Amino acid sequence: MKKLIGVALAGAIVAVGAAWFFFWPAPLPAVALSAASPTGQDLIAKGEYLAKAADCAACHTAPGGMKLAGGLAFKLPFGTIYAPNITPDREFGIGAWSDAEFVRALRKGLGRHGEDLYPAFPYTSFALLSTDDALAIRAYLASVSAAAVPSRPNDLWFPFNQRYVMRGWKLLFMPDGPYAPDRSKTTEWNRGAYLVEALAHCGECHTPRNLLFATKSDAKFSGAVVEGLKAYNITPDRQSGTGEWTDAELAAYLSSGHAEGHGGTSGSMAEAVNLSLRLLSAHDIASMVTYMRTVPSLPSTLAGPVERSPASLASSGPWTPQPTTASSEGLKIFQGACASCHGWDGNGQQSPSASLRGARTVNDPDGTNLVRLILNGVHMSSPTGDRNMPSFAAAYTDADVAAVSNYVLAHFGNKAGQVTPGIVAKARRD
Ligand code: HEC
Ligand code: HEC
Numbered sequence: 001m002k003k004l005i006g007v008a009l010a011g012a013i014v015a016v017g018a019a020w021f022f023f024w025p026a027p028l029p030a031v032a033l034s035a036a037s038p039t040g041q042d043l044i045a046k047g048e049y050l051a052k053a054a055d056c057a058a059c060h061t062a063p064g065g066m067k068l069a070g071g072l073a074f075k076l077p078f079g080t081i082y083a084p085n086i087t088p089d090r091e092f093g094i095g096a097w098s099d100a101e102f103v104r105a106l107r108k109g110l111g112r113h114g115e116d117l118y119p120a121f122p123y124t125s126f127a128l129l130s131t132d133d134a135l136a137i138r139a140y141l142a143s144v145s146a147a148a149v150p151s152r153p154n155d156l157w158f159p160f161n162q163r164y165v166m167r168g169w170k171l172l173f174m175p176d177g178p179y180a181p182d183r184s185k186t187t188e189w190n191r192g193a194y195l196v197e198a199l200a201h202c203g204e205c206h207t208p209r210n211l212l213f214a215t216k217s218d219a220k221f222s223g224a225v226v227e228g229l230k231a232y233n234i235t236p237d238r239q240s241g242t243g244e245w246t247d248a249e250l251a252a253y254l255s256s257g258h259a260e261g262h263g264g265t266s267g268s269m270a271e272a273v274n275l276s277l278r279l280l281s282a283h284d285i286a287s288m289v290t291y292m293r294t295v296p297s298l299p300s301t302l303a304g305p306v307e308r309s310p311a312s313l314a315s316s317g318p319w320t321p322q323p324t325t326a327s328s329e330g331l332k333i334f335q336g337a338c339a340s341c342h343g344w345d346g347n348g349q350q351s352p353s354a355s356l357r358g359a360r361t362v363n364d365p366d367g368t369n370l371v372r373l374i375l376n377g378v379h380m381s382s383p384t385g386d387r388n389m390p391s392f393a394a395a396y397t398d399a400d401v402a403a404v405s406n407y408v409l410a411h412f413g414n415k416a417g418q419v420t421p422g423i424v425a426k427a428r429r430d
């Protein structure tokens with residue numbers, strides 16, 4: 001039934017889109033910096049900071065490719081979209097675009113010639129940007145090295161390859177920008193809301209989507225599965241969200257990727273921290289925490305409660321597991337491959353940031369993020385030295401990864417892990 005409604009809705013949206021195609025000439029408003037905006041180098045520096053907060057480079061840079069010269073592939077059920085070259089190259093990048101065309105791309109999701117862009121480009125967030133901030137980002141992008149690299153064309157099925165199809169969708173789901181401050185709240189709260197909603201686009205990963213791939217406004221930040229990873233509930237719910245975290249813990253997690261008593265980070269969140277969040281000022285991080293504290297608390301079935309002090313940790317030493325454990329395949333693998341960095345008592349061996357105590361990922365019986373982390377490893381950048389966990393994909397079989405995952409879930413989370421070799425095999429293919 002849900003599928004049928006989805007198909008009917010999609011049909012309706014295509015029809016609305018086709019109708020608007022003929023009647024919606026998009027006027028291009030002139031844009032200019034306000035008198036309050038910095039200029040010259042200061043404007044470029046401001047734009048560089050905002051581009052980091054918005055993580056433009058994460059999507060627009062391919063692994064090993066030139067910065068901002070085009071990048072990630074977004075695999076959708078109806079084809080693949082590629083992030084284009086946004087360096088100042090006049091032929092292949094956006095060097096020949098006018099400022100007005102650039103601001104319109106961010107705020108309206110339209111390409112240079114008014115064609116509709118796909119929302120894999122998070123313009124539903126960027127629509128909230130102020131004109132001054134959009135122009136600052138423009139000034140920064142104009143200052144980076146031009147890359148003469150053609151963008152890879154999208155590869156989508158009919159009718160989704162018809163860009164006007166997006167018009168109906170945008171009509172329904174585009175917010176009315178730019179961000180309007182809530183005068184009943186503090187300046188800090190408003191700064192946090194602007195950073196979270198307009199720039200950092202946390203909801204693009206943490207908010208579940210409806211049948212039309214739009215984020216559900218009534219389930220905001222309550223957690224979603226993105227590219228095989230659980231982007232957990234980040235509302236203040238006590239069980240499945242961040243209700244048990246202190247402000248300082250939340251700030252530490254966002255700015256370093258680790259919070260004592262809540263574990264570390266991996267996958268796309270590690271990337272968001274490495275490339276974007278850790279580079280933000282302490283004041284901006286604190287503002288984001290202030291705002292996140294006030295979003296409606298929602299429960300989620302994505303992940304269950306976290307056990308912070310299982311007996312197995314209290315009775316283990318840093319170098320030895322609790323004496324009562326029966327030896328198992330998983331324990332042996334943990335001993336050989338993991339214990340030197342993580343230890344047995346939950347406190348972390350290589351560094352305090354390798355502590356696993358209280359981590360959501362070692363408390364989720366599905367082991368969804370855990371399996372991917374073991375297969376892919378993780379790299380965290382930090383001013384005091386980078387932290388690395390190697391990839392174990394080549395070293396271990398599916399059965400090995402399943403065994404060590406279930407061992408980790410039992411030992412660190414007191415959970416009955418449900419990981420099977422089949423689940424690991426599937427995670428390798430994704
Ligand atoms: C989550 C990934 C993601 C992020 C973050 C992102 N983009 Fe994009 N962007 C895309 C994708 C994908 C497209 C292509 C959409 C399409 O083909 O319709 C795109 C398209 C664009 C375009 C249109 C280019 C063209 O040739 O038509 C511009 C301009 C742009 N992005 C600028 C930015 C800027 C500036 C930022 C940061 C403020 C940013 N993007 C952040 C994914 C992203
Ligand atoms: C060379 C050291 C090293 C080895 C070996 C290692 N890890 Fe890690 N591990 C890390 C680091 C560093 C992090 C990231 C901590 C952070 O985010 O700051 C991490 C993170 C983790 C996390 C936490 C992720 C989260 O989201 O909370 C888990 C779980 C984990 N490792 C399990 C394992 C398992 C299981 C093995 C063995 C198969 C292993 N690690 C081997 C260094 C290591």
Ligand code: HEC
Binds near residue numbers: 201203361
């Ligand atoms: C590109 C996708 C993506 C974006 C953008 C993103 N997150 Fe995440 N986030 C994730 C994933 C995936 C995880 C799970 C990481 C793991 O397994 O260690 C996560 C984990 C977290 C956690 C830990 C929750 C827990 O219970 O352990 C917090 C807190 C968090 N994110 C907050 C944020 C905030 C705030 C923002 C915006 C500033 C944000 N995230 C943006 C994907 C994302």
